[in-house]
Amino acid sequence: MSTLLPEARRDDLVARLNAWFLDAARPLPWRSPDTTPWGIFLSEVMSQQTPVARVAPIWQEWLERWPTPSDLAAAAPGEAVRHWGRLGYPRRALRLHDAAVTMVERHGGEVPSTHDDLLALPGVGEYTAAAVASFAFGERVTVIDTNIRRVEARTVTGVEFPRPNLSAAERRLAALLLPQDDHVLWNAASMEFGAVVCTAKAPACGTCPIIDACAWQLAGAPVYDGPARRGQAWAGTDRMVRGKLLAVLREAHGPVERARLDEAWDDGAQRERCLSSLIEDGLVDPLDDELFALPGRR
Numbered sequence: 247m248s249t250l251l252p253e254a255r256r257d258d259l260v261a262r263l264n265a266w267f268l269d270a271a272r273p274l275p276w277r278s279p280d281t282t283p284w285g286i287f288l289s290e291v292m293s294q295q296t297p298v299a300r301v302a303p304i305w306q307e308w309l310e311r312w313p314t315p316s317d318l319a320a321a322a323p324g325e326a327v328r329h330w331g332r333l334g335y336p337r338r339a340l341r342l343h344d345a346a347v348t349m350v351e352r353h354g355g356e357v358p359s360t361h362d363d364l365l366a367l368p369g370v371g372e373y374t375a376a377a378v379a380s381f382a383f384g385e386r387v388t389v390i391d392t393n394i395r396r397v398e399a400r401t402v403t404g405v406e407f408p409r410p411n412l413s414a415a416e417r418r419l420a421a422l423l424l425p426q427d428d429h430v431l432w433n434a435a436s437m438e439f440g441a442v443v444c445t446a447k448a449p450a451c452g453t454c455p456i457i458d459a460c461a462w463q464l465a466g467a468p469v470y471d472g473p474a475r476r477g478q479a480w481a482g483t484d485r486m487v488r489g490k491l492l493a494v495l496r497e498a499h500g501p502v503e504r505a506r507l508d509e510a511w512d513d514g515a516q517r518e519r520c521l522s523s524l525i526e527d528g529l530v531d532p533l534d535d536e537l538f539a540l541p542g543r544r
């Protein structure tokens with residue numbers, strides 16, 4: 247055991263956060279014991295960079311509409327985009343469709359059960375592969391997301407925030423913290439703790455159940471002095487304009503004329519730039535110079 251984290255301290259931290267989770271975890275719908283691996287896969291992709299309160303109704307709609315990977319794979323990609331609603335980052339909808347097609351072609355219509363096979367799916371990164379392997383199949387694998395990185399930075403390393411990019415030292419620390427038993431519970435607990443208690447903007451230190459063991463608090467809660475952290479600007483950005491254009495297409499029952507898209511945003515140059523980027527990303531099909539639609543079957 248590293249001198250940075252003695253075994254007794256590791257075991258105490260894991261035990262206390264796991265106990266906290268069992269008592270205080272939010273009743274998210276995908277945490278139901280009867281949730282399928284496909285349901286967990288959907289929840290992990292949908293929840294990236296999106297509040298779970300917005301995810302829950304869309305997740306439920308997708309499971310009712312496409313209860314298996316085969317059901318989604320049989321639909322047109324544009325239907326995935328249409329029913330993505332306003333979750334943001336709509337390329338995730340196309341990636342889910344591509345992943346479902348691959349599950350049908352290579353895995354008999356099932357979500358693959360190993361980290362390596364999950365990572366080989368189109369659009370699936372390290373976090374999603376690890377989370378699904380852990381939460382759907384119980385594989386002992388280290389899950390690292392923004393919340394977990396922040397919890398581990400504060401409780402063990404003693405800094406307010408981790409560096410912008412995941413480092414080798416962080417990976418080693420996360421692996422060191424992963425218990426031999428209850429590893430699925432630990433992955434869920436540390437992630438949940440970062441989401442609801444050890445938050446980025448207003449951590450609830452006054453009610454924190456492990457404040458006496460938090461290295462950051464014990465050091466006097468020093469202010470972060472690392473590289474600037476990126477904000478999440480929205481108003482007037484290309485992301486917002488792309489969303490407005492997609493909203494017009496989602497609400498239409500057929501192809502949409504350019505004139506209707508022109509009404510969505512006044513700045514013509516920005517609007518055309520965003521429309522071009524949507525076409526390049528495969529989120530919009532140009533039927534001709536004046537007619538556009540969500541992507542059809544590929």
